[in-house]
Amino acid sequence: MQGADRDAAFDTLASNSASGKRRNKAAALKFLMKLMKRHGKAEEVVTNRFASYKAALREMGALEKQMTGRWLNNRVENSHLPFRRRERAMQRFRRMRSLQKFASVHFSVYNQFNQERSLTNRDTFKLTRSAALA
Numbered sequence: 001m002q003g004a005d006r007d008a009a010f011d012t013l014a015s016n017s018a019s020g021k022r023r024n025k026a027a028a029l030k031f032l033m034k035l036m037k038r039h040g041k042a043e044e045v046v047t048n049r050f051a052s053y054k055a056a057l058r059e060m061g062a063l064e065k066q067m068t069g070r071w072l073n074n075r076v077e078n079s080h081l082p083f084r085r086r087e088r089a090m091q092r093f094r095r096m097r098s099l100q101k102f103a104s105v106h107f108s109v110y111n112q113f114n115q116e117r118s119l120t121n122r123d124t125f126k127l128t129r130s131a132a133l134a
Contacts, residue, residue: 028056036060046072 028050036042042065047053049068057063093099112132117125 023050023052025052025055025059028052029059032056032060048073 032045032053041062044067045053045057045062045065046067046069047057054063054066057066090099090103093102113129120128
């Protein structure tokens with residue numbers, strides 16, 4: 001779910017929050033009200049085709065703002081792929097304690113060495129990598 005006029009951070013928040021355990025009208029209404037309160041009213045609301053969103057938006061009187069299309073939700077789905085990747089890696093751990101041990105070390109190291117390669121040129125990448133390894 002996303003507000004079309006919002007930035008990617010809002011989209012990610014909406015997606016990650018929407019993937020809760022319950023998909024009924026009451027949960028959707030609570031979720032939409034929380035988003036509207038925090039971010040203001042959206043001009044368009046892009047959702048999955050869940051009936052709960054349609055029912056909640058109808059109750060709010062914003063049914064005409066809902067858009068459900070095959071590729072409309074792509075921006076929000078792609079913006080939280082790193083979250084999904086992390087989630088998948090966490091499933092390998094049986095105990096929360098071992099996950100926390102691994103995560104505390106892994107993320108500090110990963111943040112040190114992860115250079116957004118697509119955003120920098122080769123020379124800058126080499127400089128930052130050599131600085132991180134020094």
